[in-house]
Amino acid sequence: MDKNDIDILTREECFRGFYRLDRVKLRHRQFSGAMGPELTRELFVRHDAVCVLPYDPQRDEVVLIEQFRVGAMDKAANPWLLELVAGLIDKDEEPEEVARREAVEEADLTLGSLWPITQYFPSPGGSDEFVHLFLGRCDSSAAGGVHGLAEEGEDIRVHVMPLQDALAATRDGRINNAASLIALQWLALNRDEVRGMWS
Numbered sequence: 010m011d012k013n014d015i016d017i018l019t020r021e022e023c024f025r026g027f028y029r030l031d032r033v034k035l036r037h038r039q040f041s042g043a044m045g046p047e048l049t050r051e052l053f054v055r056h057d058a059v060c061v062l063p064y065d066p067q068r069d070e071v072v073l074i075e076q077f078r079v080g081a082m083d084k085a086a087n088p089w090l091l092e093l094v095a096g097l098i099d100k101d102e103e104p105e106e107v108a109r110r111e112a113v114e115e116a117d118l119t120l121g122s123l124w125p126i127t128q129y130f131p132s133p134g135g136s137d138e139f140v141h142l143f144l145g146r147c148d149s150s151a152a153g154g155v156h157g158l159a160e161e162g163e164d165i166r167v168h169v170m171p172l173q174d175a176l177a178a179t180r181d182g183r184i185n186n187a188a189s190l191i192a193l194q195w196l197a198l199n200r201d202e203v204r205g206m207w208s
Contacts, residue, residue, distance in 0.1 A: 014038035018047065029054040053136040056097040059107040060142050062126075062192040063094060063118055064172075065149035066207040071175050071196070072152050073189070074115055075166045091168065091184050093192055094118075094145075104141035112145060116167045117156050121146035122207065126195050131187050142192055146207050172196065 018034040031052045039045045063072035073091045081088040096111035098104065105123050112118040124144040131140055149169045157163025170178075172193075178184040179193050196203065 010038055016044065023051070051135065053132075053138070055136060055138040056099050057104075057139045057141065058095060058097055059104045059111065060093040060095040060140055060188040060192065061108040061112060061120070061123070061145040062143070062189070062196065063112060063116065063120060063145045063147040063149070063152075064196060064203070065147055066204045068149055069172050069200075069204070070149045070169055071172055071193070072116055072118060072147060072149055073168045073170065073175065073184075075168060076157070076164065078186075085185070090186055091178065091189065092186055093188050095188065098141075105143070108141075108143050108145060112147070114158055115156055115163070115165050116152060117154065118145075118147050118152060124203065126192055129191070140188060142188060144192065144196060144203065172200065 014037055016036045018036065020031055020033045022029060023032050024030040031054055032049065033052055034047060034049050036044050036047055064070070065072075072094075074094055075089050075091050078088055078090045081090055094108070094111050094115045096107050096114075098107050102110075108123055109120050112120045122145075124146075126142040126144055128139065128141050130136075131138055152169045153167050155164065155166050157165035175184065175193055176197055179190055184190065184193065
């Protein structure tokens with residue numbers, strides 16, 4: 010099946026702020042071949058995002074950032090999350106450009122080579138967000154401090170840690186967001202190849 014198997018009956022914009030919320034009434038073809046019943050769904054409309062895990066192959070270290078996240082406020086004891094460098098594609102930019110820009114803004118890092126990891130929908134049951142995920146080569150020796158754009162209210166602390174410590178943080182729940190888990194697990198699986206290519 011494809012987009013031709015969806016019948017959009019109505020679509021209305023319910024809210025527009027930093028993000029947008031639409032209400033969509035639709036029908037879609039079912040696996041039996043028949044069209045299903047009318048459904049009403051709210052759709053969280055977002056810009057696509059770019060996430061990058063800065064990695065120093067010489068030191069076998071990753072650079073992660075820590076910042077407050079409103080989405081974790083009600084469900085986590087600590088809503089300051091350890092995450093990847095990330096940003097939205099809100100201009101006419103390529104994902105690679107966003108990765109490099111955000112690394113400077115959020116971590117004061119200049120990235121070398123970018124290794125595409127994957128692209129994915131983080132929550133397609135209610136959001137159209139699409140994430141471009143990268144590994145970014147960096148020199149972690151001078152990384153650290155607090156960064157971010159004051160005009161965007163950013164207050165971002167930079168952490169440098171051995172890859173093994175970051176992987177331990179995925180196991181014990183200190184790292185609990187999808188992009189970070191995916192990127193770190195990918196690096197664990199592909200570490201030898203990456204270090205071989207980037208040495």
